[in-house]
Amino acid sequence: MKTESYTVIGKSVPRVDMPDKAFGRTKYTNDVTIPGVLHAKLHTSTRAHAVIKSINLAKAWEVPGVRAILTGDAFPFPVGPMLADRPPLAVNKVRYCGEPIAVVVADNIHQAKKAATLIDVEYEDLPVVNSPAEAMKSNAQLIHENLSNYKVQVKGVYPTPNTNIANLTKIRKGNMQTGWEASDITIESRVSFTPADHAALETRCARVEILSNGRVMVYSSTQGPFYVRKLLSEFFHIDAGMISVQTPLVGGAFGGKGTVQLEFIAYLASRAVGGKMVKIENSREEDLIMSPVHIGLDASVKLGATKDGKLKAAEIKFLFDSGAYSDTGAGISKAAASDCTGPYAIENVHCDSYCVYTNHPYATSFRGFGHPELTFAVEKAMDKLAARLQVDPFELRLLNAIGPGDTTPTQVNLNASNIGDVSSCLTKIRNLIGWNPNKNVQTTRDGKIRTKGISCFWKTSSTPPNATAGAVLTFNTDGSINLNCAAVELGQGTKTVLGQILAEKLKMDTKDIHVTLEVNTQYDPHQWKTVASSTTMIAGRAVLAAAEDAIKQLKNVGSTVLKSSPEDLDIAKGRIFLKDSPEYGVKITDVAVGYKYPNGNTVGGLVVGNGSYNVRHLTPLDPETGFGKPGPQWGVGAQAVEVEYNPKDYTYKIVKAATVLDAGKVINPQAAIGQMRGGMYLGLSWATRESFTFDDKGIVLNPQLRTYDILRASETPEYLVDFVETPLVDGPYGARGMGEYGVIGMAGALANSLSAACAADLNQLPLTPELIWKLVEGKGDVQ
């Protein structure tokens, strides 16, 4: 095997966005003060499901400074990324508590807010659908009466008219009868949890201005500037070239900023005031429930295995609680179906994955896109199976680990490149957490119980089949390079990693790479979105292609200057030189903007490197069997959690959390470790305390941070992180994605650890002491 000798790849290069963040100098979307900007504020629904009988705007209009008030009739057409089912402002009825009903535009924000509070809405309550199980009942109240009229925006979304089903993805692999017959043992498991939130530090914000020539200027805290442009263009019939979207750094997103909501409203608001710039900024309370949330789930898993523990059959049903509108929920339910078994080789698989409407706030992508959710269900079931078989949960996972030669639930053939090494991740996590099946439950001197739990995960990226990214390189007169690409920096370190990929390819110092942090759709090349752990792959490949393009141009001009053929040249450390005589060369500085001979003659023009990358060979899934290729490769890993549980009061402390990820190639070790820690934090916060509580009318009882609990820094465990490196053949330097992975297995590992400690089946989230008390003491049916 070739020995790698990278100079930049694999080094912990400091993040380019870090100094400004550390000093508080970073300017986010809402940190810019613009003279004359008008302010928009929403009036939102206080009901979860009701007909709007009337809206009285009279008092609101009396507030000084009010320029416009818009209600649903300003644009009574549904929008949405996959299935157009959501009017930007409610039309005729409201479907969740917090839904925007009207928007006020005023000179000052306090005027807009005051007027918004004076809007008087008369409701007529409708029966509330408060869970996906309720929504699936044959006589359930319909949330969308006209489901059959909604336009499907993305191939592969199958709503069922006259039901609350926004999408159904079916997986039919192998033969279930064969599978059950080959199984000596079967277990069934059911888990559920209500929606939660992303709770990113930066609340969502958008500004829109329509210039006199018709150009629409959008400034937004989004993970998808080009996606905002696409949706505004599609739904408002504006030429894409007439829309410019700008995004500076984003202050945390976790999937919640990958969709479009405020931008639609800000556009309508600006249009209503003659195109003047209008800003809409979420308060924390609005950001929690008015804007889209983290999806809920009710999942049933039935597994069959031989007495030796070999999995033979899996029958899985997912009811995703997408809330009032489908948004990307229709994609999440599909992604979960594609990977429904977790990283285990099973020949016979039957899965029905539903995206279900309820009267909860609507869901969008959350870091992991269905995988933290499905993994909680599958990993709980795996531990249940291990208990029934009386085998070590670790050995059960190792025995069934999927790998090259196996097929996924959608029947993709796996090979040594397109899937990471599950077994190696498992073996490594065993050592990292100190797994010992005989000592995994220990009682401390003060009567507490220390236990460990593990989980195993995989994920492919579920990008659209044409997900793309581009990169443009320009050269400065000092020989340094500007890297422009539309990957959004949201704290994940993408701009640093892309700079490293470029520096390695050009054999340069990273200090000579200037990565543009902000994104502007008018001069950056197109990128789908910064989501799905896909940026290192798609933008990284685009950067490599742009570097090759620049190298070719530099060598062409260099060959003239050096009187050689381009093939005989190499580039490193800012020079173009002869491979066999490196002392003969020319500085890139002297070539990149055209080489000037002593007499003034100049050859070559500006070197501008262009590159792009498109995911390839992805297909929609067959509607009956799920057959198809949902993503380019499967990232895999294993996680573990150690807890100290107090059986007297059912409280617990998380002592350690560990992740081993197959990264393909770790490009920046410190950044990668940070990503895993951040992922574990998010997963543990969700699993231990984050969720919305609803009353029986579907009203959110904790719509503010006083009552919506988030894991505090002082409550975080010791984090352990390690990596396996199984190269992805076509990944940049072998790298796989890693952005989402740290979060995926945390809920499963924590629940397995705590279930072992309290000897009860902890099948709900969040894992609060009250829940444990209830399940241990058998206080009523908790489903």
Place this chain on the structure above:
Amino acid sequence: MIPIDFEYYRPSTIIKAVQLYQDLTGNQKQTIFYGGGTEIISRARMNEISPNAVIDLKNIPECNVLKKDTETITIGATVSLTQIADSAVFPLLTNVARSIAFRTARNKITIGGNLTGDIIYREALLPFLLTESEAVIAGREGTRQVVISGNGIKLNEGEFIVQLVTNNKFAQYRHINHKTTKQSKVNYPIVSIASILVDDQIRVAFSGVCAYPFRLNQIEEALNDVTNSPGKRIQAAIDLLPAPILHDAQASSEYREFVLKQALQQLLDNFEGVS
């Protein structure tokens, strides 16, 4: 962001504050007294209250006292919970104050605000209930001094708390406090109890159990009845609760009762295990 306009006053004497209130309400202005503002700001942001005027008490010298002399501990109403948490004048109150909210919020929350706010927990009240403390209250009729008992301090229209006065002998008694939340340490209490041992008799006050904080003699009598087993005493105490156990998004009433029993057991173990 608070969308409403309101008048803001910051008088420097008790008399001016009382007079301002009379004048403002006389002019039909809905007026409230202002300590740290954490509740007023949060609730006004969410359109839950919309006062026409606020009277900030923080410039009144008597309201800023924090001292201990040979006889008494005196705490001004606008002293912040952080100041109390960092001070040793009243150890039980120090501990209780530290368990309320988080430091950044405690920097703003005043003791007077916590005792008289709309929030149902008002945990800072518990140490005062246990120590027969008195509140100095200012109003139109001048100042009056009342013993803090039962469910707390009842203010008449236009009155505000100036100071809390506690006999400093209580600073020496053994005391414990215990707070259980839904999950994080920083949260509203499911059960918060504070207790001191006075002449071998347990005194205990509760927050989070019912819809208001309280201390009840009968409950203490039941808990101190050593002729009964601890289990029976605890059950008797629970049977004597003055109102239904809270049942809300923080906890079910059943779980609250379980937590309360545990807290009382711990209390008995702690005081009686040693004595």
